[in-house]
Amino acid sequence: MTSSAPAGADKLDAGVLKIAGVVILGTVMAILDTTVVNVALQALALEFKTSFDTIQWVATGYMLALVAVIPVTGWASDRFGTKRLYMLAIVLFLVGSVLAGMAWDITSLIVFRVMQGLGGGMLMPAGMTIMTKAAGPQRVGRVMSVLGVPMLLGPIGGPILGGWLVDEVSWRWIFYINVPIGLIALLLVWRVLPADDPQPGDKFDFPGMLMLSPGLAALIYGVSNIPAAGGIGEVEVWLPAVAGIVLIGAFLVRAKRVANPLVDLKLFANRNFSIAVLATAFFATSFFGAMLLFPTYFLLVRGETALDAGLLMAPQGVGAMLTMPIAGALADKIGPRKVVLPGLVLIVAGMVMFTQVGADTPYLQLLGALFVTGLGMGATMMPMMSAALQTLTQRTVARASTAMSIIQQAFGAIGTAIMSIILAALLAGKFGVPTQLGQIAATQAIHDPRTHDFAASAAADAFASTFFWALILIAVCVVPALFLPGARKKVSSGPSGDSDHQDEDEGTTPVMLGH
Structure with a gap:
């Protein structure tokens, strides 16, 4: 199967952009749902009269299903074609959304969220495969930038939309809102996406x-x-x-x-791919863990509403939106390493400020740090993924996209858990309670006027220490990033998935990886 784009073209043509728009519409549902529900957990706990530990599984169950279904996606893309798989994923996600909105108790809600996750877990890797095949490996940086749009809309729009729906409409509409988006996406996928040829030769593992x-x-x-x-x-x-x-x-x-294993380990013989996977693992662990801390700080320490906390997170998304398109184009022209390293420096600079955060840190300072962090995120996340895919052939893209999605989701989930563990332990130590009661004790003490000042200061100190650990993990990410490709790759469509068919632009130092 050949790319639909001319081999020497640098810009994404109208046909590729049309496909990108359709793919974004589908994936934005799944990514929004990972953030929109978080601000509704308190309302759901009251609705179903259950504890926070139990209601947390509304988010965790979705995440587990997301991770569990990703390994099947690569094989299913080859076996049935990515267009059919994408349509199936949208249908499954929509059915789960409708049923979740109709949930009658906490058990049914968790079960239906798992169903949502099974559909949502296939959307992103299938979308990455569709986009990379449409544009060709030589333009994968631009493709990743376009596909990164829904990843930005999630952190920006999810908390804001979720807070508004919970406050003004009903918690059920955080699920029903997916229905019109999904139906439009399903129609456009059927009309716009080109049919691809299934490869039924491989036996499912x-x-x-x-x-x-x-x-x-x-x-x-x-x-x-x-x-x-x-x-x-x-x-x-x-x-x-x-x-x-x-x-x-x-x-x-x-x-x-x-x-024919479920995940093709031969991909890791490509050194470029292995290094990009390692960098992505460290990045996902640190950054997605920190993403949990930012809104929690505003909610717990500063006493903001869910909607206001979502709005305060917007500068981060705006920063990423500014750099992501530029980063994608530069990654294609000068190589991912020269884009990722400055991006990591920006993230470190923003995170350093949060390691000094207090109970009364000026909002202008906090929003500025979030903006700088967002600039770094836009220059980092997608170029790392493009580094993994740009030296591969069309035949291996689906399996590679699956492997990268597994790494990103799994390590992002682990990072979220690690940051939660550190924060819970620090809060428990500050307030002298068991670990599982740390956040509850902090919330009660902050809401009590008699202990507010001390409690807010103690909680802010716990957040600052947790941000320090996130900063360390981000700094470690610099090490594998140093070995990412440093010059543009020209990839052949030969049978091999390694980097033997690449040339370096003049004026750059060759990075001989994968030999």
């Missing part, structure tokens, strides 16, 4: 699926349980985590020996 998907879910489930359980020594933490590690390990051992 059912044993691999039974190892990898439950393994990822069990590991993240165990790690996510640490704050509620009170420590890693509790059986509900270590048992699923160990089971998940064993299953993932068994999958890796088996994947080296079978012809």
Whole structure:
């Protein structure tokens, strides 16, 4: 299958942009749903008269389903075609959305959120595959920038939309809002996306699926349980985590020996791909973990409403929106390394400010730091992904997109859990309560006028210390980023998925990776 774009073209033509618009419409639903629900958890806890530990599974169940279904996507893209798979994912997501909006108790809501996650987990990797095939590997940086738009709309629009719907309409509409978007997306996918040729030759790796998907879910489930359980020594933490590690390990051992594994480990023989995966893993762990902390600080320490906290997060998205299109074009022209490293410097600069945050830090200072962090995010996330895909052939793009999506989602979820664990432990220490009661104790003390000043200062100090750990992880990300490709790649469409067919632009130092 050849690219629909001319090999020497630098700009994305109208046909590719039309496909991009359709793909964005579909993926924006799944990404919005990862953030829109977070601001509604308090309202849902009151609606269903349950504890925060239980209601948290409305978000965690969606995340686990998201991670568990991604490994199947690469095979399904090859077997049925990405267009059919994309349409199936939208339908499954819509059915889950309608049922979640009709939920009658907490159990039904969690089950229907899992159904949503099964559809949502296929949308992003399938969308990445569609876009990369449409534009060709030589323009993958621009493709990733376009596909990054919904990733920005989630952090910007999700909390704002969710807060408004909960306050002014009903919590049920945070799910019903997906229906008109999804129906339009489904119609456009059917009309606009070109049909692709399925490749039914590969046998589906059912044993691999039974190892990898439950393994990822069990590991993240165990790690996510640490704050509620009170420590890693509790059986509900270590048992699923160990089971998940064993299953993932068994999958890796088996994947080296079978012809068509669920995730093609041969991709990691491409050094460019391996380095990009490593950088993405560190980045997802640190940055997505920090993304949880920003709005929580505004809600807990500064006492903002859910809607106001969402609005305060907007400068970060605006910053990313400014740099992401430029970063994509530059990554194609001068190589991802020269774009990613300055982006990481910007993120570090913004994060340093948050390591000094207090209970009365001026809002102008906070919003400025978020804006700088957003500038860095726009120059970092998508160029890392383009570095992984730009030296691959059309035949390997679907499997590579799947592998990158697994890494990003799984390590992002682990990072969120790690930051939650650190913050919960620090809050518990500040207020002298068990770990699982730290945030509750802090909230009660801050809302009490007699203890407000002390409690807000103590909680802010806990946030500052947690941001310090996020800063360390971001700084570590610089190490693999130093080895990302430093010059533009010209990729052939040969049968190999390695980097043997690449040339360097003149005036740059060749980075001989993958040889």
